[in-house]
Amino acid sequence: MARKLKSLTRRLTGRGKPPPKKRRQRADRAHRMRVGGYWDRVGKLQLDFLVAQGLKPTDRFLDVGCGALRAGVHLVEYLDPGNYYGVDIDEDLLTAGYTLELSPEQRLKLPRDHLRRTDRFDADFGVDFDQAIATSLFTHVSLNHIRLCLYRVASQMKVGGKFFVTFREAPSEFPLDGVIKTKKGAKHNERDPYWYWRSDLEWAAGFSPWEFRYIGDWGHPRNQRMVELTRTP
Numbered sequence: 001m002a003r004k005l006k007s008l009t010r011r012l013t014g015r016g017k018p019p020p021k022k023r024r025q026r027a028d029r030a031h032r033m034r035v036g037g038y039w040d041r042v043g044k045l046q047l048d049f050l051v052a053q054g055l056k057p058t059d060r061f062l063d064v065g066c067g068a069l070r071a072g073v074h075l076v077e078y079l080d081p082g083n084y085y086g087v088d089i090d091e092d093l094l095t096a097g098y099t100l101e102l103s104p105e106q107r108l109k110l111p112r113d114h115l116r117r118t119d120r121f122d123a124d125f126g127v128d129f130d131q132a133i134a135t136s137l138f139t140h141v142s143l144n145h146i147r148l149c150l151y152r153v154a155s156q157m158k159v160g161g162k163f164f165v166t167f168r169e170a171p172s173e174f175p176l177d178g179v180i181k182t183k184k185g186a187k188h189n190e191r192d193p194y195w196y197w198r199s200d201l202e203w204a205a206g207f208s209p210w211e212f213r214y215i216g217d218w219g220h221p222r223n224q225r226m227v228e229l230t231r232t233p
């Protein structure tokens, strides 16, 4: 009751609102929260991981579910001009990433049409990719989407190319209808954010020419696990 009264007073008097400049700054950063926060940390984590896996500036790179370019800002900087491509279902995130996160110099390195809105993982840009990543995408899509994503991305990769995908892992002995209790409430595996067994991902990858390797911990702050998929002939 006291809280309701306080919020009503704040709305009527405008008192307690952050100043306009702060409000604008917050709106400019909203896309960062929409992709899960940890903006600097998870962006840099992805670059460092990929470089450790052998990514070179001359490689062509695909970011699947690239969002507002949390990793993209680092990858555009690292890769040779024109070598970064990204797809996402949300045009607003792509636009926010391109206009608010990239510097003018970085925008010169990334043609705008290398960022594509697609809801079916259409990554046919007319080039073959050496490496790709999907970070925190499979936590938000169904197993059928994952199967489709792996199928369509496989068709755009070079033989020997690597696709790194993260997922929220369920313990192998966890019951199919189990519910995970967390500080923020109950988590159901059939609802977004999804969690999967390792064998689910292996099954989904089995429809396309991929070799599956579980990497596991890669330093993600929310404990998402990593899988490496290598494109086979």
Ligand SMILES: C[S@@+](CC[C@H](N)C(=O)[O-])C[C@H]1O[C@@H](n2cnc3c(N)ncnc32)[C@H](O)[C@@H]1O
Pocket: 034, 035, 036, 042, 064, 065, 066, 067, 068, 069, 070, 071, 087, 088, 089, 090, 093, 118, 119, 120, 121, 134, 135, 136, 137, 140, 141, 145
């Ligand atoms: C948690 S965010 C992660 C974004 C980015 N990978 C990063 O590390 O910042 C998940 C992203 O997946 C995108 N997404 C969700 N469903 C998708 C789909 N079916 N196809 C493509 N992107 C999708 C969302 O729009 C969002 O940008």
